[in-house]
Amino acid sequence: MSLSPLWRLTPLAAALLIGSQAHALELQPQVITGNPLGSQQLASPTTVLEGDDLTLQQKGSLGETLNKQPGVSSSYFGPGASRPIIRGQDGDRIRILRNGVGALDASSLSYDHAVPLDPVNVERIEIVRGPAALLYGGSAIGGVVNTFDNRIPTEAIEGIHGAGELRYGGADTTRSSAGKLEAGNGTFALHLDASAREFNDLKIPGYARSRHAPQSENGPGKNGRLGNSDGRQDGGAVGGSYTWDDGYAGLSYSNSDSNYGSPAEQDVRIRMQQEHYAFASEIRNLQGPFTSVKLDAGYTDYEHREIEGGETGTTFKNKGYEARIEARHQPMGPFDGIVGAQVSRSEFSALGEEAFVPQTDTNAGALFILEEMQASERLKLSLGARLEHTTVDPDGKGNERFAKANSSSSFTAGSLSSGAVYTLTPIWSLAATLGYTERAPTFYELYANGAHVATGTYEAGDAKLSKEKAVASDLALRFDNGTHKGSFGVFYSHFSNYIGLLNSGRTLNDEGEEDADGIPEYTYSGVRARFVGFEAQDHWKLSEGAYGKFALELSGDYTRATNLDTGEALPRIAPLRLNSGLLWELDRWQARIDVEHAAGQGRVPRNESGTDGYTTLGASAGYRFNLGGSQWLAFVNGENLTNQTVRYASSILRDIAPAPGRSVQVGLRTTF
Structure with a gap:
């Protein structure tokens, strides 16, 4: 996180600074996401994960890698798939970007659909909590997770x-x-990377099914293992760019291939493949009305097959592109800002007898503007607006199940935002945001209708859904006195129309008929909703002496989400979480001990079960050394060392798929 010292630099930078005077420096990583103007402080709450910290927290999926960050929980569908949830908001409300551009996968469609990205290939992850829809569209109404991999070198x-x-x-x-190689002559730069990961069925404490889970016809399952949770992931990329003093231009190609089981259905496996092509360029120090222009574009070809009993039941395909351009204008009086445009197209299809969504083409175009002004020596303001038009065009292909998907829908969504950072003293500052955002419903929220085998649910959309609308605000007190650095913030979001995936209380058979022995029905419904909560964190330098440097990290978060139409809680909301970590560093050694406590989640809607609280213990240690001209980090990482049963309230599989039990992992990383 941005609160951290040297050991959270990139691995290459950290290795080069070993033993130098810079070892004691505090560096301030600049947040790129949502910050095209290069401001030192953003009004929105942000987190940066990179370097050794990213190495030690890295898991096989993006959601699990970020699960302990403030305000971020995991949709957890076993070790094969999980997506980050920010402040209780998931799915198409959280925009997952790759170097600033969306990668068109199907991870927002369903919890069993993995994000086709292995965090081992990522050099840096940035999280913007709260609405970031201004720059990245309505699907960022809850926040943004942006990953950077340097596959198109920018320097x-x-x-x-x-x-x-x-x-x-x-x-x-x-x-x-995993391996990465970069080469260049100061003008042309080349990037190559590849990775491979295999994993067995997950070790868990006791049996997978909780006391709330219905009994399976196959019995309680294997004691100590989560059945059908094994898998593999492979990936690689090649990219290159031409660089000059005032910019760069480059291309990249990446491929991701995975095969993993669904813990929800013991005979269902998922085979996923994705090819992604990207182009990026930036030209700086221009003369005229604009000082710089930045262009990013990507094309994706994605396929996801759900295989039941060795036979493919459903094949999901998604082809499309996204492109965005940002131009920074010359200062106009007190205003410094950018104007931009974004276009995207997605061609989605679901093939097979068990397809539960129709073929759909989605087109979107947007214009946006963001301005900053230094109102006074202590006060910086930001203002922005975005206008986006989306067309959703379904084709039921004569399938009676999608009879309502017979005409296209179009939505025009507008967003406004404002932010302020006020410096109270050299130590204290206040940051606040206020925004109004709109999001067009997705094709699956509108037209889904059918059993989804991989999740064991029946999903039903509503073709009459209107735009999602929200007013959201943040207020945070930040501090940095050299010993303590952190913040305490509160947030509030009010949705006049929130599209939730809600349990109807009915059980249906595969034909959509009520059946006591069927599967639970989940419907996409528009309701009024409210999200409130807090986030707090502190990095406390305890001491520095002959026995090394000691520091304490403290953090906590809480989200309370309410369906205002019924007064009930919204589903899949993480409970109060408190984290503490004791850090130590001496010469080439580093270590930490972590304790995480999550309260029980008893505030749940009807027809859904709660979760028990838990407290887990973790520990890690690392040793840096040089060998020839290369720098090395050897590490060991232990988690849930007391082997507690952990069930995430944010997971739809919480009653049948607990989180990992006691684990110890060793690793070796080198840079040269």
């Missing part, structure tokens, strides 16, 4: 550099390897 590279990593262990006995 000149001299010579040959690289990195490699090996891991073994964990509750799923992960065996993973």
Whole structure:
């Protein structure tokens, strides 16, 4: 996180600084996401994860990697798939970006659909909590997760550099390897990377099914293992760019391939493949009305097959592109800002007898503007607006199940935002945001109708849904006195129309008829809703002496989400969570001990079960050393060392798929 010192630099940078005077420096990583103007402070709450911190917290999925960050929980569908949830908001409200551009997968469609990205290939992750829809569209109404991999180098590279990593262990006995190579002559730069990961069925305390879960016809399952949770992930990329003093331009190609089981259905496996092509360029120091122009574009070809008993039941395909351009204008009086445009197209299809969504083409175009002004020596303001038009065009292909998907729908969504950062003293500052955002409903929220085998649910959309609308605000007190650095913030979001995936209380058969022995029905419904909560964090430097540097990290978060139409809680909301970590560093050694406490979640809607509280213990240690011209980090990471039963309230599988039990993983990473 941005609260951290040296050991959270990139691995290459950290290795180069070993033993130097810079070892004691505090560096301030600049947040790129939502910050095209390069401001030192953003009004929106943000988190940066990189370097050794990212290495030690890395898991096989993006959601699990970020699960302990303030305000972020996991949709957890076993070790094969999980997506980040921010402040209780999930699915198409959280925009997952790759180098600032959306990668068109199907992870927002369903919890069993993995994000086709292995965090081992990522150099940096930025999280913007709260509405970021201004720059990235209505699907960022809850926040943004942006990953950076340098597959298109943005800066000149001299010579040959690289990195490699090996891991073994964990509750799923992960065996993973990854490598990266970058080379350049100061003008042309080349990037290559590849990774492979295999994992077994997850080790868990006791049986997978909780006391709330219905009894399975196959019995309680295997004691100590989560059945059908094994899998593999492979990926790689090649990219290159031409760089000059005032900019760069480049291309990249990446491929991701995975095969993993669905813990919800013991004979269902998921095979996912994605190819992604990207182009990026930026030109700086221009003369005229604009000082710089930045262009990003990506094309994705995605396929996801759900295989039941060895036979493919449903094939999901998604082809499309996204492109955005940002132009920074010359200062106009007190205003400094950018104007931009974004276009995207998605061609989605679901093939097979068990398809529960129709073929749909979605087109969107948007214009946006963001302005900043230094109102006074202490006060900086930001203002912005976005206008976006979306057309959703379904084709039921004569399938009676999608009879309502017979005409296109179009939506025009507008967003307004404002932010302020006020410096109270050299130590204290206040940050506040206020925004109004709109989001067009997605094709699956409008037209889904059918049993989804991989999740064991029947999903039903509503073709009459209107735009999602929300007013949201943040207020945070930030501090940095050299010993303590952190913040305490509260947030509030009010939705006049919130599209939730809600349990109807009915059980249906595959034909959509009520059946006591059927599967639970979940409907996409528009309701009024309210999200409120807080986030707090502090990095406390305890001491520095002959026995090393000691620091304490404290954090906590809480979200309370309410369906205002019924007065009930909204589903899948993480409970109060408190984290503490004791950090130590001496010369080439580093270590930490972590304790996480999550309260029980008893505030749930009808027809849904709560979760018990838990307290887990974790520990990690690392040792840096040099070998020839390369720098190395050897590490060991232990989690849930007391082997507690952990069930995430944010997971739809909480009653049949607990989180990992006791685990120890070892790894070795090198940079050169």
